[in-house]
Amino acid sequence: MRPNTRRTTLADIAQAAGVSVATVSKVVNGRVDVAPQTRARVQELLHQHHYLAPVFRHTEVMESATIEVQFRGGLKSYVAETLEGIVDSAAELGASVVLSKSSHAPHWARDLVSAGRRAVIAITSVYSSAHLNELARAGLPLVVLDPLHLPDSRVNSVGATNFAGGLAATQHLLSLGHRRVAYLGGPAMAVCNQARMHGYRAAMEAHGAQVPGAYVRPGEFTYETGLRGATALLELPEPPTAIFAGNDEIALGAIESARARGLRVPEDLSVVGFDDTSLAQMASPPLTTVRQPLREMGAAALRIALQLANGEKTESHHIELATELVVRASTAPPREPTSAREQP
Known part of the structure; x- marks a missing residue:
């Protein structure tokens, strides 16, 4: 099924699924009082129609922003200290942070949007063109912290000298x-x-x-x-x-x-x-x-993610913070x- 040229509504999904708008709303909002088969049918239609929940319309309210932070491998000292900078900055700016390991299951980007995420910060993770395309379709900004590979021009990144x-x-x-x-x-x-x-x-x-x-x-x-x-x-x-x-x-x-x-x-x-x-x-x-400067790098990544989530432009796609012996x-x-x- 091809995505609609206009924004898909809950009514469109309800009609296609043969259920009420209220049922679709329950699925979108993660309610548990929906039969599993009905839930699966509605979720599939949401994905097919590229439905994006109209969350956080007042993007200037920073307190409503929830940022997904993904990392690969174990939660080692490097990751922990970087996360400290992200979390401290989020607390200062009134944003929320959700931590997860990198996972690119089908429709993962749209699932994040449906869950209320406004942007993704990736710590030393690798994203293919397919992943970046899915993020772009979902309208979900990505900031890569200390990238392992040269980032795509569509990606903002933070590193060190x-x-x-x-x-x-x-x-x-x-x-x-x-x-x-x-x-x-x-x-x-x-x-x-x-x-x-x-x-x-x-x-x-x-x-x-x-x-x-x-x-x-x-x-x-x-x-x-x-x-x-x-x-x-x-x-x-x-x-x-x-x-x-x-x-x-x-x-x-x-x-x-x-x-x-x-x-x-x-x-x-x-x-x-x-x-x-x-x-x-x-x-x-x-x-x-x-x-x-791991904590400072984490804080910078969080600020950039919030800027992008609010539709603001950044001064540079990549910034580097100074190292010191x-x-x-x-x-x-x-x-x-x-x-x-x-x-x-």
């Missing part, structure tokens, strides 16, 4: 005298990972330090990647004296791998992370890391003097 962060982390290690510096990163094709790696390479090249192929190892943004990757690096004939990790979890895995080999951090191996989650301060030793106790000069051939 990942290249500058990678540059600063590597320059710090080089300034301590390290020349054998490796990079343990996340997914090879992830935009944030590529930017951090390019920052690392730029710093190494500027100092004339070599980057053997085995010194750059992609993986996932997980503790296990740090464990496996650091183990492989430390087994090389010429292992690195320092590791720049793509996030704090990878860094903690690298520290544990060093400990398992009887190496001390930072005396035998320096480690730098990325994000500055609560894990960085609780690490032993406390982790030198690049602070990514935080020096703690996991980095120190290399134990053995750097040889003359390794000097820049």
Whole structure:
């Protein structure tokens, strides 16, 4: 059935389903006093007619806005701290937040609209063109926080200065005298990972330090990647004296791998992370890391989502917040003097 050229009404759905307008209204509003077969028939017609419930017509009333926040994977420290910024900002602005794991079941976007959602914030989630088309048909704005891939021009996104962060982390290690510096990163094709790696390479090249192929190892943004990757690096004939990790979890895995080999951090191996989650301060030793302003990024994503929900234009499709190197106790000069051939 093709969508109507005019806005579909409850009366249209009721006539097509052979039920009363009151019954259709109950289905739209999630009432339970409708027979399952009738409910299924009405819901299918709602989807076929691309029906959008006329909720939140007075969009200037921010208190009525409910934002869906979706994330993929586990509820880890990175996600939790980003959510803190979203929730705090929502409370300040009088909006509501509903949290869910990414799910793209049939008609998922229209189901969100029917449930009263005004916009979607996605944390490091991946959306295909089909997903974006469904969101567009439903009239549901999307804001991607720290996108894994270059976002579609239709998508607003919030990130951080990942290249500058990678540059600063590597320059710090080089300034301590390290020349054998490796990079343990996340997914090879992830935009944030590529930017951090390019920052690392730029710093190494500027100092004339070599980057053997085995010194750059992609993986996932997980503790296990740090464990496996650091183990492989430390087994090389010429292992690195320092590791720049793509996030704090990878860094903690690298520290544990060093400990398992009887190496001390930072005396035998320096480690730098990325994000500055609560894990960085609780690490032993406390982790030198690049602070990514996670709470501020979450707050920015929430404000942009509300702007889009209210039909307002944003100044830019993508904004980046500044990163900052935080020096703690996991980095120190290399134990053995750097040889003359390794000097820049």
